[in-house]
Amino acid sequence: MRLSGKVTIVTGAASGIGHATALRFGKEGARVVVCDLNAAGIDAVVSEILAAGGEAVGYVVNVTNKAQIAEMVAGVKAKWGRIDVLVNNAGIVADAQLTKMTEEQFDRVIDINLKGVYNCTRAVVDTMVEQASGVILNASSVVGLYGNFGQTNYAAAKFGVIGFTKTWAKELGKKGIRSNAVCPGFVATPILKDMPEKVIQAMEDKVPMRRLAQPEEIASVYLFLASDDASYINGAVLSVDGGLVI
Ligand code: NAD
Numbered sequence: 001m002r003l004s005g006k007v008t009i010v011t012g013a014a015s016g017i018g019h020a021t022a023l024r025f026g027k028e029g030a031r032v033v034v035c036d037l038n039a040a041g042i043d044a045v046v047s048e049i050l051a052a053g054g055e056a057v058g059y060v061v062n063v064t065n066k067a068q069i070a071e072m073v074a075g076v077k078a079k080w081g082r083i084d085v086l087v088n089n090a091g092i093v094a095d096a097q098l099t100k101m102t103e104e105q106f107d108r109v110i111d112i113n114l115k116g117v118y119n120c121t122r123a124v125v126d127t128m129v130e131q132a133s134g135v136i137l138n139a140s141s142v143v144g145l146y147g148n149f150g151q152t153n154y155a156a157a158k159f160g161v162i163g164f165t166k167t168w169a170k171e172l173g174k175k176g177i178r179s180n181a182v183c184p185g186f187v188a189t190p191i192l193k194d195m196p197e198k199v200i201q202a203m204e205d206k207v208p209m210r211r212l213a214q215p216e217e218i219a220s221v222y223l224f225l226a227s228d229d230a231s232y233i234n235g236a237v238l239s240v241d242g243g244l245v246i
Pocket of ligand 1: 014015017018035036038041061062063089090092139141183184185187188189
């Protein structure tokens with residue numbers, strides 16, 4: 001077991017990459033905090049982890065809501081006494097070209113994908129500093145490296161997340177806390193549900209491996225970065241994209 005007893009919060013854990021990460025971490029011995037907006041989805045993931053012999057607890061939390069985050073952090077500390085890993089995975093898309101994007105679309109994506117990462121990290125970092133150990137993992141994207149048509153808001157957030165990661169790596173490294181970002185390419189999750197089939201096909205054609213990633217293939221990278229196998233990796237921005245951005 002690579003994460004025995006590691007108390008891990010995964011945001012956006014009711015679906016897609018977060019779901020796969022919560023399950024994988026549970027199988028590797030982590031005590032998993034399943035955090036999401038979707039209460040039914042949380043219950044299903046918690047049940048799945050418990051059924052596999054793992055430990056998990058669920059919290060309905062909006063990452064834009066500091067009071068809800070604080071309540072979750074207090075609850076986790078009361079239950080398990082510490083927080084070892086935070087996977088800042090929750091994220092949405094609200095795509096439109098610049099000339100058509102509404103301010104509401106812009107603000108919603110920045111609030112969740114960028115400020116949500118700040119909110120959750122801010123809420124756990126004092127605990128990690130007290131422990132003199134911790135791992136912060138941030139979901140960026142290939143869009144956070146190269147931009148993308150129709151994603152002014154999402155690109156800004158995902159570039160920003162890389163800025164957080166490098167800044168926190170510098171500020172917190174000496175306190176025993178590692179911060180790293182993962183940049184998935186195209187992953188087969190519900191976030192792609194509104195994409196027409198021909199757009200998905202075009203995505204697959206662009207990838208040298210000619211397929212989308214499965215969420216488990218991103219979860220295994222979070223597992224590596226959370227584990228002691230990555231004990232000297234800090235401030236890294238790791239593309240997991242089948243060669244998309246070569
Ligand atoms: P998904 O839509 O399958 O899951 C996202 C989860 O986040 C959902 O369960 C949703 O309820 C939750 N969520 C949304 N807003 C929230 C909020 N305000 N507070 C708490 N939870 C909230 O998405 P996914 O594809 O698994 O994406 C996960 C992360 O990976 C996102 O940050 C996304 O930007 C990033 N990513 C995904 C892809 C991809 O191709 N799927 C590629 C690159 C990066």
